Amino acid sequence: MGEKITIRDVAKHAGVSAASVSYVLNGINKVSDETKERILTAVKELNYEPNLTAVSLSKQKSNMIGVMFPLTDDSLSTIFKDNHYYSEMISGIEYVIRKHGYDLVISGASSPADCLKWIRTRNIDGLLFLGAFPHRLYEKMKALSNPIVLVDTYERYERDYHHISVDDEYGGYLATTHLVNLGHKEIAFVAHHLVNSPVDKKRYIGYEKALKEAGITPSKTFVFEVNESSFDNGYNLGNKLLQDHKDIRAVFASSDTLALGIMKALQEKGKKIPQDYSIVGFDDITFSSYASPSLTTIRQDVFNKGVVAATSVIQAIEHRFSTLQHVKLSVELIIRDSTAKRR
Amino acid sequence: MGEKITIRDVAKHAGVSAASVSYVLNGINKVSDETKERILTAVKELNYEPNLTAVSLSKQKSNMIGVMFPLTDDSLSTIFKDNHYYSEMISGIEYVIRKHGYDLVISGASSPADCLKWIRTRNIDGLLFLGAFPHRLYEKMKALSNPIVLVDTYERYERDYHHISVDDEYGGYLATTHLVNLGHKEIAFVAHHLVNSPVDKKRYIGYEKALKEAGITPSKTFVFEVNESSFDNGYNLGNKLLQDHKDIRAVFASSDTLALGIMKALQEKGKKIPQDYSIVGFDDITFSSYASPSLTTIRQDVFNKGVVAATSVIQAIEHRFSTLQHVKLSVELIIRDSTAKRR
DNA sequence: TTGAAAGCGCTAACAG
DNA sequence: CTGTTAGCGCTTTCAA
Numbered sequence: 001m002g003e004k005i006t007i008r009d010v011a012k013h014a015g016v017s018a019a020s021v022s023y024v025l026n027g028i029n030k031v032s033d034e035t036k037e038r039i040l041t042a043v044k045e046l047n048y049e050p051n052l053t054a055v056s057l058s059k060q061k062s063n064m065i066g067v068m069f070p071l072t073d074d075s076l077s078t079i080f081k082d083n084h085y086y087s088e089m090i091s092g093i094e095y096v097i098r099k100h101g102y103d104l105v106i107s108g109a110s111s112p113a114d115c116l117k118w119i120r121t122r123n124i125d126g127l128l129f130l131g132a133f134p135h136r137l138y139e140k141m142k143a144l145s146n147p148i149v150l151v152d153t154y155e156r157y158e159r160d161y162h163h164i165s166v167d168d169e170y171g172g173y174l175a176t177t178h179l180v181n182l183g184h185k186e187i188a189f190v191a192h193h194l195v196n197s198p199v200d201k202k203r204y205i206g207y208e209k210a211l212k213e214a215g216i217t218p219s220k221t222f223v224f225e226v227n228e229s230s231f232d233n234g235y236n237l238g239n240k241l242l243q244d245h246k247d248i249r250a251v252f253a254s255s256d257t258l259a260l261g262i263m264k265a266l267q268e269k270g271k272k273i274p275q276d277y278s279i280v281g282f283d284d285i286t287f288s289s290y291a292s293p294s295l296t297t298i299r300q301d302v303f304n305k306g307v308v309a310a311t312s313v314i315q316a317i318e319h320r321f322s323t324l325q326h327v328k329l330s331v332e333l334i335i336r337d338s339t340a341k342r343r
Numbered sequence: 344m345g346e347k348i349t350i351r352d353v354a355k356h357a358g359v360s361a362a363s364v365s366y367v368l369n370g371i372n373k374v375s376d377e378t379k380e381r382i383l384t385a386v387k388e389l390n391y392e393p394n395l396t397a398v399s400l401s402k403q404k405s406n407m408i409g410v411m412f413p414l415t416d417d418s419l420s421t422i423f424k425d426n427h428y429y430s431e432m433i434s435g436i437e438y439v440i441r442k443h444g445y446d447l448v449i450s451g452a453s454s455p456a457d458c459l460k461w462i463r464t465r466n467i468d469g470l471l472f473l474g475a476f477p478h479r480l481y482e483k484m485k486a487l488s489n490p491i492v493l494v495d496t497y498e499r500y501e502r503d504y505h506h507i508s509v510d511d512e513y514g515g516y517l518a519t520t521h522l523v524n525l526g527h528k529e530i531a532f533v534a535h536h537l538v539n540s541p542v543d544k545k546r547y548i549g550y551e552k553a554l555k556e557a558g559i560t561p562s563k564t565f566v567f568e569v570n571e572s573s574f575d576n577g578y579n580l581g582n583k584l585l586q587d588h589k590d591i592r593a594v595f596a597s598s599d600t601l602a603l604g605i606m607k608a609l610q611e612k613g614k615k616i617p618q619d620y621s622i623v624g625f626d627d628i629t630f631s632s633y634a635s636p637s638l639t640t641i642r643q644d645v646f647n648k649g650v651v652a653a654t655s656v657i658q659a660i661e662h663r664f665s666t667l668q669h670v671k672l673s674v675e676l677i678i679r680d681s682t683a684k685r686r
Numbered sequence: 687t688t689g690a691a692a693g694c695g696c697t698a699a700c701a702g
Numbered sequence: 703c704t705g706t707t708a709g710c711g712c713t714t715t716c717a718a
Binding site: 004026053 | 695696697698
Binding site for chain 2: 004049050051052053054056057062064074075076077079080083084086087088090091092094095098103104105106107108117118120121122123230231235260261264267286287289290291292303
């Protein structure tokens with residue numbers, strides 16, 4: 001751009017003061033209709049666009065909303081890889097944010113300190129925090145005046161922030177009950193990480209509850225952890241199951257990605273699904289209905305989760321004293337071809 | 344935050360002027376070591392963090408880099424859905440950008456006008472434009488002084504911007520030649536969109552070239568277009584192929600997602616792959632190796648594409664007069680189990 | 687080597 | 703209703 005047009009240029013062009021231009025642009029009803037016209041014309045003619053950086057500084061509000069991803073290793077790719085989950089979520093978030101005139105700034109949190117720094121230095125109006133929430137950030141974050149929405153975080157702190165989640169426990173319950181109803185007793189639970197992933201912990205609780213209700217004693221030997229939700233990890237676990245755990249006849253995996261990897265391993269070794277093994281996933285990613293056999297799973301509407309989360313921050317930003325939101329979205333059992341009666 | 348600490352607080356605390364603090368913080372070597380120490384101590388003690396909005400305004404540089412996604416409909420979800428492609432890319436981009444101390448602002452381009460506006464009003468230092476580049480933006484964008492990197496755009500304008508792509512034409516050629524070498528002659532090409540997707544056009548050229556080299560006359564009846572790269576669209580096309588095009592024995596699809604959808608449809612109707620149909624995809628998404636049968640495909644390193652693109656903008660931002668970059672990354676044929684000799 | 691002062695572009699009391 | 707003015711927090715001449 002050769003020369004940026006400032007509010008003063010507009011003012012001059014319209015023969016008024018910068019203040020009046022500002023009033024008109026901000027919809028502050030202080031200006032006569034006549035001069036308002038003149039100003040709007042000048043804005044058009046000069047093709048003026050306000051400098052948002054200056055606006056931010058002046059208003060102490062950036063109109064930017066940050067999304068912080070949990071960084072496992074150094075890049076986001078481990079998170080996105082094999083995983084429609086965060087992509088879907090960010091779609092929902094971006095959609096709402098743009099509609100409301102905000103911009104979306106994303107960052108992988110390298111360290112809790114960096115994270116905090118980021119919010120403050122960038123003047124982010126609000127923050128969406130996805131996944132596990134580092135304990136040590138808790139106190140410091142609370143000191144910030146900007147609203148923070150935690151998504152999928154179950155911590156003792158959860159009550160102090162806005163919080164969006166899915167009914168993970170019920171999902172685990174649904175999945176397991178489905179298997180139980182099919183006559184299964186030897187049901188493995190495959191988690192991403194039982195301690196680090198609060199979501200998986202909830203699903204596990206549902207799993208346990210379903211077993212107990214059915215009179216089955218949950219056994220630690222039926223619970224497995226992989227490190228990341230990926231096909232590869234599922235695949236490797238599938239092989240491990242075949243070697244070390246011949247008693248298992250059904251698997252409830254904490255993500256479809258994992259479930260599909262497990263399925264692949266079992267099939268490669270000549271096992272039939274659902275005849276030999278019943279498998280249930282979680283999420284209902286698109287591919288689940290395209291796999292052979294198609295995957296029985298717990299569906300959650302991730303796009304909507306993003307929408308709800310983003311809507312929450314924006315509400316919190318705009319009516320500062322709204323009460324804390326705690327939304328738990330529902331899940332649904334989708335029965336497909338990867339589960340069948342125990343034989 | 345209760346009270347933000349400003350540069351003046353630090354100055355007072357250290358018994359110097361704000362200017363000196365600024366010098367030290369910006370590494371401008373004008374200050375005696377002694378006062379420098381004092382200032383740094385004060386910074387530590389007060390836990391001072393500069394306000395980046397103010398810095399941006401003052402320096403006329405935001406340290407933010409924008410990524411603009413092509414919006415087909417109104418939300419990003421059509422783009423991310425079923426599509427690891429953009430997720431991978433953004434992972435690569437985010438990685439580089441964060442390492443260099445920039446922030447990543449993302450947006451779906453609602454309209455060319457909005458897009459332009461966005462760059463100017465937000466004081467974005469540089470822009471990554473993914474996918475098709477709206478013609479009418481051309482002139483206006485060129486007027487911007489900020490560097491713009493186009494990814495996957497083949498337009499007549501491409502030469503005026505930095506440009507990162509993959510050797511799509513060679514990819515198309517490799518895939519088709521592979522099928523030809525297996526004895527296939529009736530090879531369909533399934534594109535996302537031949538006109539709107541410049542990438543697909545290139546792949547088509549490679550396809551055509553390979554056919555010609557093999558003495559096969561390309562026929563328009565073997566070329567198909569779907570609207571979006573999705574499993575569903577592939578699936579529907581697969582069914583169409585079965586109904587209307589019984590002569591076809593091999594398919595080269597412009598994305599793995601499409602290829603897997605097609606495969607599913609064919610399999611459902613009792614067709615064997617690769618015995619009855621040979622199928623080649625493009626991208627090498629993770630799931631391709633987990634499908635049954637595993638998918639032969641053209642691999643491109645999308646994460647790296649993001650890395651290269653981001654590196655380019657940053658270079659361009661930091662050494663303003665660097666020459667335009669035009670990078671074409673390589674592709675690779677990955678032979679798996681979805682292709683076999685024609686019988 | 688240091689600091690005063692004038693911006694960066696916009697907003698918001700406050701006066702008129 | 704309109705304009706003057708003093709910031710927002712930081713940078714950067716320019717003079718001391």
